[in-house]
Amino acid sequence: MKKFFGVFCLICLFALALPDNAYATSGSWYRIEQDGITFFKQPIDSDNQKLFLLEKTYYLYAISTSNGFLQVELFDNLNGFVKICGYVKAGDVVTCDTPPVLPYYPTETLTINQSNAILKAQPNANGEDIAVALGGQTVCFYGRAWQNSDWYYVKYQNDFGYVQSRQLSPLLVAPHPTPIVLPQPDPVPDQTITDTDEPQTTKQNFPAEVILILLVCLPAIVIVLLLFMPQKRNKNFNVPKPKYMCESDTFDDLDLL
DSSP states (O other): OHHHHHHHHHHHHHHHHSOGGGSOOOOEEEEOOSTTOEEESSSOOSGGGEEEEOOTTOEEEEEEEETTEEEEEEOOSOTTOOOEEEEEEGGGSEEOSSOOOSOSSOOOEEEBOSSEEEEESSSSTTSOEEEEEETTOEEEEEEEOSSOTTEEEEEETTEEEEEEGGGBOOOOOOOOSSOOOOOOOOOOOOOOOOTTHHHHHHHHHHHHHHHHHHHHHHHHHHHHHHHHSOOOOOTTOOOOOOOOOOTTOOOOGGGGO
């Protein structure tokens, strides 16, 4: 019994003595479903902390959160690429319920198509020179510059920097094989009147409509008829014949009236 207890204590002490990175980090996968999502060096929303734009439809693995940012890993140490850690805004990416299928992120290598290409610390001609890549050699593409898509953030040998896209072979990034599920719009309620509702509505509105029409139209019809109906003449009316005077006729002053 004492031996068992001693072995148990040794196991516990050994477990406590293990470094933190000996345990598997439980993180989450997130998907880039919008254009223009920025990869930051530090969890600070400022221009000097922005590195490049992330490729839409691909995935990031988040290992921690800080100030509304997710600390994420990008790439694996394979085929000339180096895993880098950076930050994205938590509200710019979408969490995934299931792990994604490969590839998690596009691994594109580009060739220098000029005699040489200068890696810059900033994506502009005035940026500090970092290294010179010779013609025919390849660089690992990481992303487009956030303020100028004509510059690419690349890795050349052991150096990282920006190179003008015209100095490189064409970049062709296909969408991730898993399609993005777009949210379905809310259904619009059907306001079409059914056959059963139509007679009821007609029955309810019929008396009021008829009464209103009669009250408005009947007086107008009566007035029109009275104004334009020809008057009837009396058939027995005889036009008096004029009286002709003769020599024997006499008249007095009353006849002149």
